[in-house]
Amino acid sequence: MGCGVTKSNHLHKHTTSSGRAVTTIRAAILIQRWYRQYVARTEMRRRYTWNIFQSIEYSGEQAQIKLYNFLGYLMDNFTPSSNERNLISHIFRENEVCRDAEWERYFCYKNIEVPEIYSGPHLTFPLTVEEAVGLVEAFRNKKQLHSRYVLQLLLETWKLLRMFPNINRISTCHSKEITICGDLHGQLEDLLLIFYKNGMPSLEKPYVFNGDFVDRGRDSIEILLILFAFLLVYPSNVYLNRGNHEDHIVNLRYGFTKEVLNKYKMHGKRILKLLQKIFSWLPLATVIDQKVLVLHGGISDSTDLGVLARVDRHIYISALRPPKKRHHSLAGISIDSDADVDTAAISRVFQRRASFTYPKPMGTRYCFQNRSLQDFSDRIRVNMENQLELSRREEPTLNTQINKPEQESLCLSTDSVSSDNTVDEWKQILDLLWSDPMTQDGCIPNEVRGGGCYWGPDVTEDFLNRHNLQLIIRSHECKQEGYEFCHNRKVLTLFSASNYYDVGSNRGAYVKLGPDLVPYLIQYQASSMTRELTVRQSVGRTERSALRVLREQLFAHKSDLLCAFRKFDSENKGLLSLNDWASAVESVMHLDLPWRMLRSQLVTCKNSEGTIDYYEWFNELAITGSKTDHIDQSLLEMLYRHRSTLETIFRIVDTDNSGFISMQDFRQTWKLLSVYLKMEITDEAISDLAVTIDSNHDGSIDIDEFMEAFRLTDKKSRLERGRSMFMGTASDLTKLEGDPNI
Amino acid sequence: MAENSKSAEATVLNTKVLKKLKGAFQAFDTKSDNTVDIKEIGTIFYSLGFFPTQADLQKFTSEVEDERSGYIHWDRFLPAMTKVLLEDKFPPISDELLLQAFEVLDKEKRGYLEPEELTNYMTKEGEPFTQEEMDEMLTAFTDEEKKHIYYKDVIPHLTLERKM
Numbered sequence: 033m034g035c036g037v038t039k040s041n042h043l044h045k046h047t048t049s050s051g052r053a054v055t056t057i058r059a060a061i062l063i064q065r066w067y068r069q070y071v072a073r074t075e076m077r078r079r080y081t082w083n084i085f086q087s088i089e090y091s092g093e094q095a096q097i098k099l100y101n102f103l104g105y106l107m108d109n110f111t112p113s114s115n116e117r118n119l120i121s122h123i124f125r126e127n128e129v130c131r132d133a134e135w136e137r138y139f140c141y142k143n144i145e146v147p148e149i150y151s152g153p154h155l156t157f158p159l160t161v162e163e164a165v166g167l168v169e170a171f172r173n174k175k176q177l178h179s180r181y182v183l184q185l186l187l188e189t190w191k192l193l194r195m196f197p198n199i200n201r202i203s204t205c206h207s208k209e210i211t212i213c214g215d216l217h218g219q220l221e222d223l224l225l226i227f228y229k230n231g232m233p234s235l236e237k238p239y240v241f242n243g244d245f246v247d248r249g250r251d252s253i254e255i256l257l258i259l260f261a262f263l264l265v266y267p268s269n270v271y272l273n274r275g276n277h278e279d280h281i282v283n284l285r286y287g288f289t290k291e292v293l294n295k296y297k298m299h300g301k302r303i304l305k306l307l308q309k310i311f312s313w314l315p316l317a318t319v320i321d322q323k324v325l326v327l328h329g330g331i332s333d334s335t336d337l338g339v340l341a342r343v344d345r346h347i348y349i350s351a352l353r354p355p356k357k358r359h360h361s362l363a364g365i366s367i368d369s370d371a372d373v374d375t376a377a378i379s380r381v382f383q384r385r386a387s388f389t390y391p392k393p394m395g396t397r398y399c400f401q402n403r404s405l406q407d408f409s410d411r412i413r414v415n416m417e418n419q420l421e422l423s424r425r426e427e428p429t430l431n432t433q434i435n436k437p438e439q440e441s442l443c444l445s446t447d448s449v450s451s452d453n454t455v456d457e458w459k460q461i462l463d464l465l466w467s468d469p470m471t472q473d474g475c476i477p478n479e480v481r482g483g484g485c486y487w488g489p490d491v492t493e494d495f496l497n498r499h500n501l502q503l504i505i506r507s508h509e510c511k512q513e514g515y516e517f518c519h520n521r522k523v524l525t526l527f528s529a530s531n532y533y534d535v536g537s538n539r540g541a542y543v544k545l546g547p548d549l550v551p552y553l554i555q556y557q558a559s560s561m562t563r564e565l566t567v568r569q570s571v572g573r574t575e576r577s578a579l580r581v582l583r584e585q586l587f588a589h590k591s592d593l594l595c596a597f598r599k600f601d602s603e604n605k606g607l608l609s610l611n612d613w614a615s616a617v618e619s620v621m622h623l624d625l626p627w628r629m630l631r632s633q634l635v636t637c638k639n640s641e642g643t644i645d646y647y648e649w650f651n652e653l654a655i656t657g658s659k660t661d662h663i664d665q666s667l668l669e670m671l672y673r674h675r676s677t678l679e680t681i682f683r684i685v686d687t688d689n690s691g692f693i694s695m696q697d698f699r700q701t702w703k704l705l706s707v708y709l710k711m712e713i714t715d716e717a718i719s720d721l722a723v724t725i726d727s728n729h730d731g732s733i734d735i736d737e738f739m740e741a742f743r744l745t746d747k748k749s750r751l752e753r754g755r756s757m758f759m760g761t762a763s764d765l766t767k768l769e770g771d772p773n774i
Numbered sequence: 775m776a777e778n779s780k781s782a783e784a785t786v787l788n789t790k791v792l793k794k795l796k797g798a799f800q801a802f803d804t805k806s807d808n809t810v811d812i813k814e815i816g817t818i819f820y821s822l823g824f825f826p827t828q829a830d831l832q833k834f835t836s837e838v839e840d841e842r843s844g845y846i847h848w849d850r851f852l853p854a855m856t857k858v859l860l861e862d863k864f865p866p867i868s869d870e871l872l873l874q875a876f877e878v879l880d881k882e883k884r885g886y887l888e889p890e891e892l893t894n895y896m897t898k899e900g901e902p903f904t905q906e907e908m909d910e911m912l913t914a915f916t917d918e919e920k921k922h923i924y925y926k927d928v929i930p931h932l933t934l935e936r937k938m
Binding site: 069 | 877
């Protein structure tokens with residue numbers, strides 16, 4: 033029918049009824065054709081909008097790992113007394129080996145009084161079902177749990193978790209259907225929606241929660257408290273798997289730390305410390321009916337459930353760093369260091385093409401000279417170049433490297449056997465929490481995220497056979513429909529945070545598994561906003577957010593882009609063809625986006641011949657404002673690019689979690705940053721920055737205000753996620769700030 | 775745009791156009807092996823600014839598909855696409871034409887269509903919509919208050935520029 037239509041531009045109207053019927057049909061076809069084209073284009077836009085968010089999200093994760101490695105290096109190379117070390121040492125003081133009794137005393141809640149006017153829920157222990165359900169209701173009504181009860185709840189949870197094995201084993205006997213949920217990321221609305229649709233956990237309704245309960249959303253602590261409460265009430269019916277965000281290092285960047293400190297001004301630090309331990313005690317995986325494996329990230333070609341079952345999981349407080357043991361140096365000083373662990377191997381585990389490696393100090397492990405940050409930056413430069421040279425020559429892959437004998441003969445570890453084991457165990461856990469599936473066969477390092485692997489269908493096949501399993505259910509990646517099968521339907525990705533990137537960006541889903549072990553999927557989308565939006569509207573809104581975020585990223589890389597453009601523009605005309613522009617942009621940004629398609633949205637100034645005037649384009653992108661005009665543009669650009677890192681460092685430096693840092697510390701922070709970024713920041717430039725923000729000259733700087741002054745954070749939206757103005761954000765937390773009762 | 779030649783395969787497209795085709799193709803080459811799923815052919819066409827009908831797509835697909843594998847290789851895609859470009863096979867639908875089409879359906883010339891009417895046409899005539907497609911169209915087009923589809927207003931909002 034369609035092919036028979038002529039290309040004429042007129043629909044001839046006939047007066048005969050049969051003629052009219054033909055015309056009607058042709059009209060209908062035309063409209064259908066046109067509409068389908070429109071929908072397909074919308075789908076394209078949705079897809080690349082997705083890619084934008086995802087690329088930026090993952091590169092943020094990678095940035096966090098790099099930062100952590102860098103800080104670790106600093107730790108090992110400064111004397112214990114140096115100022116810089118003190119600034120950051122407390123985030124590494126994680127593995128102090130203490131007796132349990134000491135911990136119990138530290139977290140003692142008994143002295144905390146609950147005042148009469150407290151209107152939130154009260155808990156008694158042992159916890160009852162009614163109290164757990166009551167907790168859900170209270171949170172639904174925006175109440176906050178008093179810190180006394182929080183600490184008590186966490187203590188009980190910790191005691192319980194210690195008794196669980198690394199791998200939970202459950203069964204669907206008694207015709208029970210098991211419900212499995214993926215990432216929740218602090219989105220309480222989604223958890224409430226799941227409970228509403230599916231019912232709360234009970235003896236008849238077992239649940240598995242597959243990690244990433246916290247970060248990004250604004251109700252992470254509430255979600256944790258609910259999950260823990262049900263865990264306490266139904267220890268044989270609620271199963272929690274650890275996710276890569278159940279990690280205090282990741283939490284520093286992604287909002288959980290901030291959320292807790294804001295909601296619990298007095299006891300937040302203690303709560304966070306206790307949570308560090310709890311996270312490390314979360315089980316690593318769950319196996320259902322010995323056939324279905326549920327874990328957060330995925331597997332690699334070296335994943336071995338036997339090894340994972342035997343590890344001491346709680347010594348891996350953060351998956352980003354191997355466990356440290358107390359070590360006595362030659363000088364007799366007791367220090368925290370990872371001398372027992374093969375640091376060269378570690379650096380190879382984290383080695384990536386373009387990332388900052390964890391450089392080996394050149395034979396100075398036991399030699400602590402007092403160094404200034406300036407000497408330090410030179411060292412890093414040298415080490416970096418050496419490392420990159422080495423890696424370029426070697427072309428490392430994770431697997432070969434771990435077993436290769438050491439090439440740099442600097443490591444003086446005498447305990448090499450146990451250290452190899454530790455690194456291997458650590459790698460297993462890292463892979464489990466951070467890996468993603470890919471379509472090609474094989475297993476390669478996950479360079480995008482900076483941790484774990486990409487694993488292929490052949491690895492899945494082999495793994496399932498070896499362990500006699502039939503399905504892997506994992507989470508870790510946001511999917512538009514809330515779930516996605518891959519690897520011949522042997523791997524199911526499950527994601528339970530709907531509207532993750534923005535309102536209308538994606539659905540959430542959960543899975544029900546009966547004795548037949550056939551996954552039954554239920555999808556949903558939280559928030560009444562989404563139901564009213566048409567496809568077009570929701571894509572449009574998400575797209576605008578994504579593009580805004582992308583424009584900021586482009587601005588942040590202005591210098592590099594300019595360099596790249598000039599390479600293409602040999603005659604220095606200031607003009608580039610569309611193709612050249614796209615190639616140059618990708619070479620700098622490495623986000624693998626369809627730049628040509630995005631061009632019309634990113635570049636509004638355009639010459640008639642289809643060329644782009646890139647200088648004019650930069651003017652378009654520039655961020656200006658009265659407060660920032662006197663600041664050097666390149667510094668501003670740097671601030672922008674690394675704002676997340678900057679904020680993270682600020683929060684680390686802010687040791688009493690007041691939200692303020694002293695001028696002194698402010699300067700130190702900049703010094704740290706300049707070394708990390710290998711960028712010169714003059715004292716004068718730092719003073720300029722300080723002056724901008726310390727308007728009352730009292731010598732202290734409000735971190736939030738600083739970030740906002742440079743439009744580095746936007747109170748009404750989350751830049752990194754491009755959330756729309758309609759959903760609540762961190763500013764809502766300020767409602768509880770003044771409440772002394774919590 | 776292209777050099778003249780008897781067979782389309784021998785025709786060389788200029789680099790600019792070639793890059794565009796390649797870009798669109800690669801956007802769907804998820805396995806990075808120079809093939810795309812046949813289900814995506816429609817979307818690729820649309821992203822380049824072409825308006826084939828379903829039948830057109832089926833015909834195109836059957837000519838280039840790799841032995842019913844479900845995938846199309848770049849080597850077969852390119853010559854077929856070149857032909858499409860040369861022959862300007864699937865021209866875009868102008869606003870005027872679209873308006874005329876709606877007016878044909880709006881027999882009483884009211885300036886709008888009722889949802890039931892549109893549904894009837896879209897799901898029974900031509901290359902019928904699925905229920906999902908219909909629901910989506912109605913959600914997008916129906917005026918909230920009057921519950922009518924004022925097609926004259928809808929058309930300019932949704933028409934997109936041709937990319938080629």
